[in-house]
Amino acid sequence: MAIQKHNTPMLDQLEAGPWPSFISGIKRLRDQHPDPRINETINDMLGQLEHSYETRKGYWKGGTVSVFGYGGGIIPRFSEVSKAFPKSKEFHTVRVQPPAGNHYSTAMLRQLGDTWEKYGSGLVTFHGQTGNIMFIGVDTPSTQHFFDEINSYGWDLGGAGPCVRTAMSCVGAARCEMSCTNELKLHRLLVNNFTDDVHRPALPYKFKFKVSGCGNDCQNAIERADFAVLGTWRDDMKVDQAEVKAYVADKGRQYYIDNVVTRCPTQALALNDDDTLAVNNRNCVRCMHCLNVMPKALHPGDDKGVTVLIGGKRTLKIGDLMGTVLVPFKKLETEEDYEEIVELAGNIIDFWAENGLEHERCGEMIERIGLANFLEGLGIDPEPNMLSHPRQSSYIRMDGWDEAAEAWFERQAEAGK
């Protein structure tokens, strides 16, 4: 029986133009998919979407849908206008964790697609803004069946609600010469040590891990992650002077000075008279600019590790927060090194779970209680890399100054400085 197609004059206008049209794709599911269930569901979903375009309002509401054994991972969507569009009255999204670094074989993508069209709408996004594969549009009973099938061949739900969320990492060492760490390994170790906190939302609010292999921070980790890890190095950057000379010869000295030397944020670079590059490594902050400009000539050093920043998030409730440096440098070589960073994450989550208010992100809690108290709570010693500059306000009680100063010198002595 042919379906009665909703008119979609506004959505139809999104089929014009050269960029691929999501509306055309959605219509293919309505018009060409062999399964009448999908044709009907998509038809009503399109009808509701057109209604939204006409009235400039959304008509999906949340609710409670989960799979057996889990408390989160499904974004429930019930239509407020299901009388007019009954076939898409339940249109939940299933959040599924992608492989670290977002690598796929076509065979696996086909398998996921086959399972999805058996139970769901046939619409999928790689990936949502939290990093999940978004399987968009499935009714309540089929949610369980879909999950059971993909879970049986290696896929698990991501986070939704006040929990540890799906993590993200850049392509990193798999294809990038700037990579300073094994992003994929760290991504999986971090998030997979907290699967219970991913699947059973019981934290004050969301908690995100993001791993970028260098200061270019392609994962926006400092801006967006509660626990941001960026690759870096602490020995000298590698300079291939022959390649530097070749670059200067190609681009000219003026261009080189304007685009490399003077763009260094800490004035750590100079052009020598013989067109080689002088680097003041002690003052280099590993910002990545000169490496980006000359990827053939400049490379990270060999003594690689990571910097950890805590508390990044977008605007609500107290305004945007960038992450704050908590660990300036940590080697990640041995299994013990990795265990230590996972332990740090666990300690932070535990501390925040105990001290955070409802709906308060980790960074907001740090803002409320103060960075010094947060450090004390975690047993982490303060150090100047955590700040842009020391305090400006004189209003603080300083009874413990002498002990704190002594402790600093002891730590310096221990570190052999």
Next chain:
Amino acid sequence: MADMREPIESGCPDPWQYMHPTMRKNFGQWKYHEHPRPGVLRHVAYSGDEIWTVKAGTQRILDVFTLRKLCDIGDQFADGFIHFTLRSNIEYMVNDGAKVEPLIKALEDAGFIVGGTQNSVAMISHTQGWLHCDIPGTDASGVVKSMMDELIDEFRNANMPNRVHITTSCCQINCGGQGDIAINIQHTKPPKINHDLVANVCERPSVVARCPVAAIRPAMVNGRPSLEVDERKCICCGACYPPCPPMQINDAEHSKLAIWVGGNHSNARGKPTFQKLVAAGIPNNPPRWPEATAIVKRILKAYKEGARDWERVNEWIERIGWPRFFEEVELPFTKYHIDTWRGARASFNSSNYIRF
């Protein structure tokens, strides 16, 4: 419950099994990369191996037919492996430069757009909108489709001073993220409350707690427990709407679009920055949102003409100054551009630095 299956809590899958063999072989051993043409990267490993990446934009919300078409192209031209970028572009990898042109042709013949590398306008990262979100003020997918239709040449080429990341978000939570240019819903009126529903639908104390300016308080309205909003204090953020849907924040007329610029995730040349408001009151005008696109194009044009090589939007504006930015993009400067949030004072000019 007897037939309920226990989940396997496998978490994040191991990507090793899905990684192109040349990438597996040279993991952590890449030496440098080149940009032979827009949409293509050539990475060279210390072993001498090469991997060529072809990047393409898609409609992001994929139907299974499109997904299979992308897989067909991967099987036929790219060894059966795919990588997705943070901005939902698809990337195919081949280890022979001769395979690049046929792959590009296959993608373009199928309607996908090759580009998005280096100093291009990258694919707009966006949120779910009316298609699926429970609190959306607009439809990000539609905004993005309309805008990318107009910006397609800047995606296909790499003629910008540096890369440009654009994002869109359907509410002020800004799930689309920070961007060199961000197009976000901006509510301009307090929520409209359906007092008949509040008592049954909303957990009132947690809604009160959710308000960042303490403008919500419990109240009896028409003999029923409800909530009321002090409209002089309300900052129209919409934070009360997700936990309490009867506090409708979206408004067909008064929910507008606003444009923010200068968000930059990278540490290169300077510390990461957040985006700043430049334009507001832009009509939320489906299905093509022409007013928002026109302003974005003005900003891009001024940036393209005025910025130096490698300057991101924030760095360009910092160099030329905000007064000249507003002049160049022909946008009004108003009292609404002056920040009122915690830390606002840090954004005031406390110097004699004035450009004439």
